[in-house]
């Protein structure tokens with residue numbers, strides 16, 4: 187009979203992500219607690235190894251605090267005798283050729299039970315249940331670890347070809363058929379679906395077909411990058427995105443977060459997804475004709491939903507004059523105890539050009555709110571950031587003119 191190795195697969199921790207943070211209320215503790223719960227789950231399940239499929243950090247220059255806390259979590263696994271394998275994701279490393287990831291530090295320390303794949307490679311983990319082969323594929327930055335082809339920027343097809351070549355020529359011949367093998371990769375595989383309904387514009391992310399990397403020799407493919415937990419179609423249920431550990435933004439609204447516990451052998455695998463607690467993101471939409479009816483319509487829409495600790499987005503549709511009245515009043519009071527709140531307005535009446543709708547005595551914040559109602563903010567511009575920067579500027583200017591020097 188063949189040995190069975192039990193693994194825990196997690197991805198996209200994004201330690202250091204700061205969306206919806208407020209002064210004095212950082213989110214790092216929340217993201218770290220999610221890692222701790224995952225490690226607790228691994229201990230409860232008595233797994234033989236933990237595989238992290240990339241995006242440990244939210245940025246390639248993590249704060250010292252973020253790095254220290256990640257190191258503490260790596261250290262816990264060393265103490266518990268659980269081997270850890272990690273592939274850097276697109277958030278973990280700069281795109282520049284030859285640039286290091288902060289995760290590479292753990293590779294250079296040559297820790298016996300900690301394995302980092304800075305390049306595609308195969309490593310054998312010594313687990314309590316016997317050896318486990320891990321084929322690691324870090325995020326394929328265009329031109330980073332692939333030789334550039336004829337064009338300076340390799341196309342997705344070039345990256346796919348080169349990745350297939352590395353697997354065929356370098357990695358697959360080295361596999362031991364007596365040992366269970368898993369793939370650990372941070373990749374955007376074409377068959378996957380995104381966490382949010384929005385489609386991305388063509389960007390720097392190479393998208394490759396699953397068939398290029400999910401080989402028959404792999405009992406299981408532990409994937410990271412797409413923040414929606416899913417089993418990839420056409421892979422006999424062997425290729426799985428863990429789907430992220432924490433809800434970061436509204437793209438994660440309603441999507442379960444957690445880890446996958448899998449049992450793998452040379453004969454195949456079985457796995458199950460374990461949902462772990464994560465912050466609630468909730469969108470509430472209302473349409474109003476008058477400012478007077480807004481209160482009751484919003485209350486009705488909230489219903490039994492408890493906003494405590496949630497991040498709430500209130501979408502209000504209505505005539506511009508009503509929206510600007512509501513923006514002036516502020517709507518956050520409807521959601522006591524919410525961790526984060528934002529209101530978004532969509533006008534239902536025609537925009538009459540040349541009609542100024544910003545009051546002369548409006549504050550900068552109110553004027554920008556109204557501007558955002560009248561005009562769609564340019565792509566990539568976040569209304570909240572502009573308002574917060576403008577408010578800070580206003581505060582500083584006032585502070586200077588009335589300050590004590």
Ligand SMILES: [Mn+2]
Pocket residue numbers: 240241275276277372410411412
């Ligand atoms: Mn990613």
